[in-house]
Amino acid sequence: MFEHITTVELAGYGVGTLLLCATISAPKIDSIISASQRSSLGMCKRCGDLKMIACSGCKGLGLIKEGGAFNIIPVDNISWSKMRSIGCTKCKSKGRFSCPECSNLAQY
Numbered sequence: 001m002f003e004h005i006t007t008v009e010l011a012g013y014g015v016g017t018l019l020l021c022a023t024i025s026a027p028k029i030d031s032i033i034s035a036s037q038r039s040s041l042g043m044c045k046r047c048g049d050l051k052m053i054a055c056s057g058c059k060g061l062g063l064i065k066e067g068g069a070f071n072i073i074p075v076d077n078i079s080w081s082k083m084r085s086i087g088c089t090k091c092k093s094k095g096r097f098s099c100p101e102c103s104n105l106a107q108y
């Protein structure tokens, strides 16, 4: 009786582990082979034909904390009130740029 249950449970774990591995490894495989695969498919290597890339200055948020690096430990409430989110100047608050690789191929 116990052996039967154990076998079923083991089978369940096996399938679950396989599914888990497939789920975890999928994005890794994508990041490894995507560049060559995209180029072979005629897609843009830089953005995968999204025509845009995320801004590195604001991590795609379009906003950055003004003076955040200098006010990690606020000494009073005034320091907190000085901290405010400002629009990212790098991407003009858009959070993303037009892809430099293919943005000049608008007719494509």
Ligand SMILES: [Zn+2]
Residues within 6 Å of the ligand: 044, 045, 046, 047, 048, 049, 050, 051, 052, 099, 100, 101, 102, 103
């Ligand atoms: Zn592109």
Ligand SMILES: [Zn+2]
Residues within 6 Å of the ligand: 055, 056, 057, 058, 059, 060, 061, 062, 063, 088, 089, 090, 091, 092, 093, 094, 095, 096
């Ligand atoms: Zn930005």
